[in-house]
Amino acid sequence: MTFNHFIRRLHVYLGMGLMPWVLVYGVSSVVFSHHRQFDEWFASGPYWEEILRQSYDRPVPDEADLRQLAVAILTDLNLPTDGAVGTHKPHPRRLNVYRYDFWSNLRVSYHLDEKRVVAESHPFRWDHFLTGLHARGGYQQESFLHDAWAFVVDLVCVAFLLWIASGIYMWWLLPQTRRWGSFALGAGILSFAAFALTL
Numbered sequence: 001m002t003f004n005h006f007i008r009r010l011h012v013y014l015g016m017g018l019m020p021w022v023l024v025y026g027v028s029s030v031v032f033s034h035h036r037q038f039d040e041w042f043a044s045g046p047y048w049e050e051i052l053r054q055s056y057d058r059p060v061p062d063e064a065d066l067r068q069l070a071v072a073i074l075t076d077l078n079l080p081t082d083g084a085v086g087t088h089k090p091h092p093r094r095l096n097v098y099r100y101d102f103w104s105n106l107r108v109s110y111h112l113d114e115k116r117v118v119a120e121s122h123p124f125r126w127d128h129f130l131t132g133l134h135a136r137g138g139y140q141q142e143s144f145l146h147d148a149w150a151f152v153v154d155l156v157c158v159a160f161l162l163w164i165a166s167g168i169y170m171w172w173l174l175p176q177t178r179r180w181g182s183f184a185l186g187a188g189i190l191s192f193a194a195f196a197l198t199l
Contacts, residue, residue, distance in 0.1 A: 004173065007166050010162065011166035011170060014166070017159065018159055018160065024134065025134055027130055031131050032131060032134070035131075042125050049121050051119050052077065052079075052119035053116070053117070054077075055115055056076070056117040058073060058110075060095060060110075066089075069087070070085050070087045070098075070099075074099060077108065079106060079119060082101075083100055083104075084100050084141050085141070086100075093112050094109060094110065095109075095110040096108070096110070100132070102129055102133060104122070105121065106120070107122070136153075138150055
């Protein structure tokens, strides 16, 4: 097998392997761009459904590891701790705990001064499922599966770069395609640069 044959096969097989990822990122980008329209389509149901409200008291030290604290709060309330767990502190008297996966979302609002918690679940929505697939990444969660997902996303990013490089290489080997290929490549670069510099 020659190097050119290898590049052709690499480009073809990368394209086949990346097909589901390209579809997910492409379709979910439409959802990101038109999120208001999707909100209107799903407006018939509640955004959050309350599932628990009770008194609760757990200290929140300033130096606390918020992720470990979030897991402890979920455990105290007998709520699931699998999936990704995160926190947000909108102001000093409130701590929000989030537990989410691709299929479900859970939010716990801990009102520190009132010593109470309110837990809410988010009904499944396909638009949120798609944007969750698009945005999910990182190695912050303490789980092998989460790290495996992040690692696969890294591999997909490398595969995208190889796919692009192999496509440019094959294009350059075909003189009859260089004019239109140059136009397409130049138009893509110029349009991206124009938006990047002006927005």
